[in-house]
Amino acid sequence: MDRCAVSAFWEVIEMNETGKTVTAVVPVRKEDSRLVDKNILPFGESNLLLHKLQQLKATERIDRIVVSSEDDEILDMAEAAGVQAMKRPREYADRRNPFGRFVEYMCNQISGEHVLWACVTAPFVESGMYGEAIGTYFDKLEEGYDSLISVLRLKRFILDENGAVNFRRGLQHKNSEELPDLYLYTNGIVLAPREKMIEWKYNWGYIPYRYEIDKKAGIDISDSYDYHIACLLEEENK
Numbered sequence: 001m002d003r004c005a006v007s008a009f010w011e012v013i014e015m016n017e018t019g020k021t022v023t024a025v026v027p028v029r030k031e032d033s034r035l036v037d038k039n040i041l042p043f044g045e046s047n048l049l050l051h052k053l054q055q056l057k058a059t060e061r062i063d064r065i066v067v068s069s070e071d072d073e074i075l076d077m078a079e080a081a082g083v084q085a086m087k088r089p090r091e092y093a094d095r096r097n098p099f100g101r102f103v104e105y106m107c108n109q110i111s112g113e114h115v116l117w118a119c120v121t122a123p124f125v126e127s128g129m130y131g132e133a134i135g136t137y138f139d140k141l142e143e144g145y146d147s148l149i150s151v152l153r154l155k156r157f158i159l160d161e162n163g164a165v166n167f168r169r170g171l172q173h174k175n176s177e178e179l180p181d182l183y184l185y186t187n188g189i190v191l192a193p194r195e196k197m198i199e200w201k202y203n204w205g206y207i208p209y210r211y212e213i214d215k216k217a218g219i220d221i222s223d224s225y226d227y228h229i230a231c232l233l234e235e236e237n238k
Contacts, residue, residue: 020138021063023112023194024056026078027102028120029093030071034223039120040074041227044234048221049074052120053081058127061134066110069093086110100201107197115194117203121221122188123230125150125213130189133211137191146205147192151183152218158182183210186218 028049032038040047046054049067056065067078068086070093075085086109092102107115116134118125137148155176158165166179189211190203197203221227 020114021112022061022114022116022134022191023110024059024062024065024116024118025106025110026052026056026065026067026083026118026120027106028067028069028071028074028078029088030069030074031093035221035227038221038227040077043123043231047077048120048123049077050081051123052118053078053083055125055127056118056130057081057083059130059134061131062116063112068106098201103203104198104201107194110194112194115192115197115203117190119187119220121226122186122217122219123221123234124217124219125188126217129213129217133189133191136209136211140209141193145207145209146196147203147208148189148211149191149204149208150186150189150213150218151210152186152215153212154182154184155179156182184218186213187220188213188217 026049028039030037030039035041038048040049043051053065053067056062065083066086067075067083068088069075069078070088070090072087075087078085088102089105091097092105114137116130118130133148133150140148157167157176157179166182167174192200192204196205200206216233219226219230219233221230
Protein backbone atom coordinates (compact mmCIF):
# COMPACT_ATOMS: atom_id res chain seq x y z
CA MET A 1 0.00 0.00 0.00
CA ASP A 2 1.23 3.50 -0.83
CA ARG A 3 2.18 5.03 2.49
CA CYS A 4 1.63 8.55 1.15
CA ALA A 5 -2.08 7.76 0.82
CA VAL A 6 -4.33 7.28 3.80
CA SER A 7 -5.98 3.90 3.90
CA ALA A 8 -9.76 3.84 3.63
CA PHE A 9 -9.70 1.97 6.90
CA TRP A 10 -8.44 5.13 8.56
CA GLU A 11 -10.50 7.52 6.45
CA VAL A 12 -13.85 6.06 7.51
CA ILE A 13 -13.94 5.76 11.30
CA GLU A 14 -16.53 5.06 13.95
CA MET A 15 -17.12 7.82 16.48
CA ASN A 16 -16.34 6.82 20.05
CA GLU A 17 -18.97 6.98 22.77
CA THR A 18 -18.29 10.62 23.58
CA GLY A 19 -18.14 11.72 19.94
CA LYS A 20 -14.63 13.03 20.58
CA THR A 21 -12.12 11.06 18.55
CA VAL A 22 -8.45 11.65 19.30
CA THR A 23 -5.73 10.83 16.78
CA ALA A 24 -2.18 10.78 18.12
CA VAL A 25 0.34 12.07 15.59
CA VAL A 26 3.94 11.01 16.21
CA PRO A 27 6.30 13.07 14.02
CA VAL A 28 9.58 11.21 13.52
CA ARG A 29 12.11 12.85 11.25
CA LYS A 30 15.21 10.83 10.38
CA GLU A 31 17.73 13.65 10.19
CA ASP A 32 18.72 15.84 13.14
CA SER A 33 21.54 18.35 13.15
CA ARG A 34 22.28 18.03 16.88
CA LEU A 35 21.89 14.33 17.62
CA VAL A 36 22.22 11.65 14.93
CA ASP A 37 19.24 9.25 14.71
CA LYS A 38 17.76 11.02 17.73
CA ASN A 39 14.25 9.60 17.44
CA ILE A 40 15.33 5.95 17.35
CA LEU A 41 18.18 5.99 19.86
CA PRO A 42 18.24 3.08 22.34
CA PHE A 43 16.05 3.73 25.36
CA GLY A 44 14.80 1.42 28.07
CA GLU A 45 14.17 -2.00 26.54
CA SER A 46 13.80 -0.71 22.96
CA ASN A 47 14.27 2.78 21.50
CA LEU A 48 12.69 6.20 21.86
CA LEU A 49 10.14 5.65 19.09
CA LEU A 50 8.93 2.26 20.30
CA HIS A 51 8.94 3.47 23.91
CA LYS A 52 6.60 6.32 22.96
CA LEU A 53 4.32 4.08 20.92
CA GLN A 54 3.98 1.73 23.89
CA GLN A 55 2.92 4.66 26.08
CA LEU A 56 0.37 5.87 23.53
CA LYS A 57 -1.05 2.39 22.94
CA ALA A 58 -1.65 2.08 26.69
CA THR A 59 -3.71 5.29 26.71
CA GLU A 60 -7.39 4.36 26.52
CA ARG A 61 -8.60 7.76 25.30
CA ILE A 62 -6.54 7.65 22.10
CA ASP A 63 -8.48 6.25 19.12
CA ARG A 64 -5.63 5.83 16.64
CA ILE A 65 -1.89 6.45 16.36
CA VAL A 66 -0.16 7.69 13.21
CA VAL A 67 3.62 7.83 12.79
CA SER A 68 4.77 10.32 10.16
CA SER A 69 8.27 10.01 8.73
CA GLU A 70 10.19 10.36 5.49
CA ASP A 71 12.28 7.30 6.42
CA ASP A 72 11.24 3.74 5.49
CA GLU A 73 13.12 2.11 8.38
CA ILE A 74 11.19 4.22 10.88
CA LEU A 75 7.91 3.48 9.12
CA ASP A 76 8.66 -0.25 9.19
CA MET A 77 9.18 -0.02 12.96
CA ALA A 78 5.84 1.74 13.34
CA GLU A 79 3.97 -0.86 11.29
CA ALA A 80 5.61 -3.70 13.23
CA ALA A 81 4.41 -2.02 16.42
CA GLY A 82 0.85 -2.14 15.13
CA VAL A 83 0.21 1.53 14.38
CA GLN A 84 -0.39 3.39 11.14
CA ALA A 85 2.74 4.46 9.23
CA MET A 86 2.38 7.41 6.89
CA LYS A 87 5.26 8.41 4.61
CA ARG A 88 5.98 12.10 4.72
CA PRO A 89 7.06 13.90 1.52
CA ARG A 90 10.66 15.01 2.01
CA GLU A 91 9.72 18.66 1.64
CA TYR A 92 7.91 18.38 4.98
CA ALA A 93 11.00 16.89 6.63
CA ASP A 94 13.17 19.81 5.50
CA ARG A 95 13.96 22.26 8.30
CA ARG A 96 13.83 25.11 5.78
CA ASN A 97 10.12 24.47 5.30
CA PRO A 98 8.05 26.15 8.05
CA PHE A 99 6.77 23.77 10.71
CA GLY A 100 3.27 25.12 10.16
CA ARG A 101 3.22 23.77 6.60
CA PHE A 102 3.84 20.28 7.94
CA VAL A 103 1.08 20.68 10.54
CA GLU A 104 -1.34 21.80 7.82
CA TYR A 105 -0.32 18.94 5.53
CA MET A 106 -0.51 16.29 8.25
CA CYS A 107 -3.90 17.35 9.56
CA ASN A 108 -5.28 17.24 6.02
CA GLN A 109 -4.11 13.61 5.68
CA ILE A 110 -5.77 12.19 8.78
CA SER A 111 -9.29 11.82 10.12
CA GLY A 112 -10.79 12.52 13.52
CA GLU A 113 -11.93 15.56 15.41
CA HIS A 114 -8.95 16.15 17.69
CA VAL A 115 -5.20 15.67 17.39
CA LEU A 116 -2.67 14.85 20.07
CA TRP A 117 0.84 15.82 18.97
CA ALA A 118 3.17 13.38 20.75
CA CYS A 119 6.94 13.66 20.32
CA VAL A 120 9.18 10.69 21.06
CA THR A 121 11.74 13.05 22.60
CA ALA A 122 9.50 13.38 25.68
CA PRO A 123 9.96 9.85 27.03
CA PHE A 124 8.61 10.51 30.53
CA VAL A 125 5.15 11.61 29.47
CA GLU A 126 3.41 8.39 30.48
CA SER A 127 0.06 6.95 29.40
CA GLY A 128 -1.68 8.07 32.58
CA MET A 129 -0.57 11.63 31.97
CA TYR A 130 -1.84 11.52 28.40
CA GLY A 131 -5.21 10.22 29.58
CA GLU A 132 -5.51 12.89 32.24
CA ALA A 133 -4.45 15.62 29.79
CA ILE A 134 -7.07 14.50 27.25
CA GLY A 135 -9.82 14.64 29.88
CA THR A 136 -8.64 18.07 30.99
CA TYR A 137 -8.49 19.25 27.38
CA PHE A 138 -12.13 18.46 26.70
CA ASP A 139 -13.15 20.15 29.95
CA LYS A 140 -11.14 23.25 29.09
CA LEU A 141 -12.62 23.49 25.59
CA GLU A 142 -15.98 23.96 27.33
CA GLU A 143 -14.46 26.82 29.35
CA GLY A 144 -13.29 28.71 26.24
CA TYR A 145 -9.72 27.49 25.79
CA ASP A 146 -8.84 26.46 22.22
CA SER A 147 -6.03 23.96 22.88
CA LEU A 148 -3.86 22.38 25.58
CA ILE A 149 -0.07 22.42 25.91
CA SER A 150 2.21 20.93 28.53
CA VAL A 151 4.33 23.45 30.41
CA LEU A 152 6.84 23.73 33.24
CA ARG A 153 6.40 26.56 35.71
CA LEU A 154 9.67 28.50 35.92
CA LYS A 155 10.96 30.34 38.95
CA ARG A 156 14.32 31.39 37.52
CA PHE A 157 16.16 34.62 36.85
CA ILE A 158 15.70 35.24 33.12
CA LEU A 159 17.71 37.67 30.99
CA ASP A 160 17.58 38.69 27.36
CA GLU A 161 19.94 40.87 25.32
CA ASN A 162 18.67 43.94 27.18
CA GLY A 163 19.20 42.53 30.64
CA ALA A 164 16.81 41.31 33.35
CA VAL A 165 13.37 40.13 32.18
CA ASN A 166 11.53 39.06 35.32
CA PHE A 167 13.58 40.55 38.18
CA ARG A 168 15.32 43.72 39.31
CA ARG A 169 18.84 44.25 40.55
CA GLY A 170 19.87 45.98 43.74
CA LEU A 171 17.53 46.46 46.71
CA GLN A 172 14.51 45.38 44.65
CA HIS A 173 15.97 41.92 44.08
CA LYS A 174 13.65 39.07 45.15
CA ASN A 175 14.27 35.45 46.03
CA SER A 176 13.51 33.03 43.19
CA GLU A 177 10.32 31.71 44.83
CA GLU A 178 8.92 35.26 44.78
CA LEU A 179 9.47 35.79 41.06
CA PRO A 180 6.44 36.12 38.75
CA ASP A 181 5.44 32.91 37.04
CA LEU A 182 6.88 32.12 33.64
CA TYR A 183 6.14 28.94 31.70
CA LEU A 184 8.34 26.75 29.52
CA TYR A 185 6.53 25.00 26.66
CA THR A 186 7.81 21.43 26.90
CA ASN A 187 6.74 19.92 23.54
CA GLY A 188 5.45 16.87 25.42
CA ILE A 189 1.65 17.13 25.06
CA VAL A 190 -0.20 19.25 22.51
CA LEU A 191 -3.95 18.89 21.91
CA ALA A 192 -6.23 20.86 19.62
CA PRO A 193 -9.10 20.37 17.16
CA ARG A 194 -7.77 19.04 13.86
CA GLU A 195 -9.61 21.63 11.76
CA LYS A 196 -8.23 24.43 13.92
CA MET A 197 -4.69 23.17 13.43
CA ILE A 198 -5.25 23.46 9.68
CA GLU A 199 -6.63 26.98 10.11
CA TRP A 200 -3.83 28.13 12.42
CA LYS A 201 -1.10 26.31 10.49
CA TYR A 202 0.20 25.41 13.92
CA ASN A 203 -0.50 22.68 16.43
CA TRP A 204 -1.82 24.89 19.25
CA GLY A 205 -3.90 28.00 19.38
CA TYR A 206 -4.22 31.51 20.77
CA ILE A 207 -5.84 30.56 24.09
CA PRO A 208 -4.03 27.39 25.18
CA TYR A 209 -4.67 25.82 28.55
CA ARG A 210 -1.31 25.41 30.29
CA TYR A 211 -1.18 21.86 31.58
CA GLU A 212 1.57 21.84 34.19
CA ILE A 213 3.89 18.83 34.42
CA ASP A 214 6.92 18.07 36.58
CA LYS A 215 10.56 18.45 35.58
CA LYS A 216 11.04 14.80 34.73
CA ALA A 217 8.02 14.68 32.43
CA GLY A 218 9.19 17.97 30.96
CA ILE A 219 12.45 16.53 29.62
CA ASP A 220 12.65 17.10 25.85
CA ILE A 221 15.68 15.39 24.30
CA SER A 222 17.41 17.74 21.88
CA ASP A 223 21.11 16.94 22.36
CA SER A 224 23.43 14.29 23.75
CA TYR A 225 23.35 15.78 27.26
CA ASP A 226 19.53 15.56 27.40
CA TYR A 227 19.69 12.01 26.09
CA HIS A 228 22.22 10.81 28.68
CA ILE A 229 20.22 12.38 31.53
CA ALA A 230 17.05 10.70 30.25
CA CYS A 231 18.80 7.32 30.05
CA LEU A 232 20.06 7.67 33.63
CA LEU A 233 16.57 8.51 34.88
CA GLU A 234 15.12 5.55 32.97
CA GLU A 235 17.69 3.24 34.59
CA GLU A 236 16.47 4.45 38.00
CA ASN A 237 12.96 3.30 37.10
CA LYS A 238 14.05 -0.32 36.76
